[in-house]
Amino acid sequence: MWLEKLRLQNFRNWQEKDFSFHQGWNLILGPNGSGKSNLLEAIYLLAQGRSPRQIRNSSLLRYQTSVAYLNAWFKNNQGAQQQLSLELRRGGKKYTWNQKTITLPALARHWGALIFLPRHLFLLHGPPQLRREFFDETMSIYSPLYRQKLSAYNHVLRQRNAWLKKGGREKEGQFWNEKLIELGAFLICQRQFLRQKLNQILASWNLKLEYCPSPRFLSQIFPPEGNWHLDEVASHLREKLHLLQEKEKLLQQTLIGPQRDDFVLWGPLGKEKELKNLTLFASRGQQRLAIIRLKLAQLNWLRAELSFAPLLLLDDLFSELDPAHQQALVNSFPRQQLIMTAVQLPPHLSPSAVNIIKL
Numbered sequence: 001m002w003l004e005k006l007r008l009q010n011f012r013n014w015q016e017k018d019f020s021f022h023q024g025w026n027l028i029l030g031p032n033g034s035g036k037s038n039l040l041e042a043i044y045l046l047a048q049g050r051s052p053r054q055i056r057n058s059s060l061l062r063y064q065t066s067v068a069y070l071n072a073w074f075k076n077n078q079g080a081q082q083q084l085s086l087e088l089r090r091g092g093k094k095y096t097w098n099q100k101t102i103t104l105p106a107l108a109r110h111w112g113a114l115i116f117l118p119r120h121l122f123l124l125h126g127p128p129q130l131r132r133e134f135f136d137e138t139m140s141i142y143s144p145l146y147r148q149k150l151s152a153y154n155h156v157l158r159q160r161n162a163w164l165k166k167g168g169r170e171k172e173g174q175f176w177n178e179k180l181i182e183l184g185a186f187l188i189c190q191r192q193f194l195r196q197k198l199n200q201i202l203a204s205w206n207l208k209l210e211y212c213p214s215p216r217f218l219s220q221i222f223p224p225e226g227n228w229h230l231d232e233v234a235s236h237l238r239e240k241l242h243l244l245q246e247k248e249k250l251l252q253q254t255l256i257g258p259q260r261d262d263f264v265l266w267g268p269l270g271k272e273k274e275l276k277n278l279t280l281f282a283s284r285g286q287q288r289l290a291i292i293r294l295k296l297a298q299l300n301w302l303r304a305e306l307s308f309a310p311l312l313l314l315d316d317l318f319s320e321l322d323p324a325h326q327q328a329l330v331n332s333f334p335r336q337q338l339i340m341t342a343v344q345l346p347p348h349l350s351p352s353a354v355n356i357i358k359l
């Protein structure tokens with residue numbers, strides 16, 4: 001299924017505007033402040049139910065308005081048209097699919113979108129929260145169960161930290177520990193599963209993802225590229241929590257678990273044969289290309305697993321890349337629908353290969 005037409009009403013700077021897209025590559029060209037990022041944000045919101053900038057509904061409404069309408073028309077593989085609508089108000093969102101109300105998990109069975117934003121360029125050297133978000137975004141699109149367990153885990157973590165702040169009395173401790181262990185082990189095993197899958201794709205660029213779970217010793221006792229078993233991970237978590245109980249009470253916070261996971265990307269640099277930690281050694285341009293490839297691996301994996309190819313949205317990706325890196329980037333674009341933005345036509349993108357939309 002591909003996005004054919006979009007109508008935005010009262011969304012950000014767009015009062016009322018129609019856009020038409022092609023099935024292949026689309027390029028939105030416009031000067032700074034012309035609404036390129038807002039357009040991609042609207043498409044992402046339609047697909048994932050939230051803004052990639054993680055802000056309130058009220059900021060998405062055009063200034064001094066109280067309701068926005070986003071309408072999208074798709075073509076499926078048989079050529080039939082499907083329509084998705086979103087009514088957005090300060091207090092909530094209402095989605096309809098072919099004129100019938102639909103929930104987000106049900107919508108996720110029809111289509112999805114992945115976005116690449118300038119802030120993702122901090123993925124390697126920015127805070128670990130960004131890297132965990134990458135795992136969580138990918139797994140949540142792949143599996144509604146992961147999404148559900150992640151939100152349950154976050155709830156348990158908040159409750160457990162509140163319990164530690166109140167002195168961590170024995171009685172409730174057992175309950176919160178077991179919940180944390182059960183859900184935490186699930187998330188760790190799923191992230192390990194994703195690491196394995198992405199590494200199979202990243203290998204073609206000689207890139208390698210290293211998963212650094214919390215507690216760190218897990219990555220020493222379990223095979224880096226193998227399956228990790230829920231029961232074994234859970235029993236290690238249980239042991240470690242037991243050892244840490246006094247320290248946790250003292251510091252009044254949970255000290256291990258997937259909320260402290262991280263990952264490192266390894267890759268080739270220059271003529272060196274040995275793979276290098278790209279956070280420590282890669283230049284900004286090299287990091288940028290590696291991050292884009294990580295996102296492409298994410299897309300390729302999801303595309304193989306889901307019944308549809310998620311639409312790829314690329315915001316302002318070409319700036320800062322030299323011609324060779326721009327060329328490498330264009331060469332790695334997937335043959336599917338993608339919508340990208342730029343201030344000017346990137347020299348390595350032939351105008352005949354893209355549908356150009358000028359703002």
Ligand SMILES: Nc1ncnc2c1ncn2[C@@H]1O[C@H](COP(=O)(O)OP(=O)(O)OP(=O)(O)O)[C@@H](O)[C@H]1O
Pocket residue numbers: 011012013014030031032033034035036037038039059060061062063316343
């Ligand atoms: N809620 C809103 N209502 C009206 N206008 C808004 C709202 N939120 C943002 N804007 C305006 O929308 C305009 C376009 O912003 P956007 O980020 O999409 O530009 P852009 O084309 O991506 O620019 P750049 O090339 O600098 O990234 C900005 O001038 C911004 O002030």
Ligand SMILES: [Mg+2]
Pocket residue numbers: 036037038315316
């Ligand atoms: Mg922008």
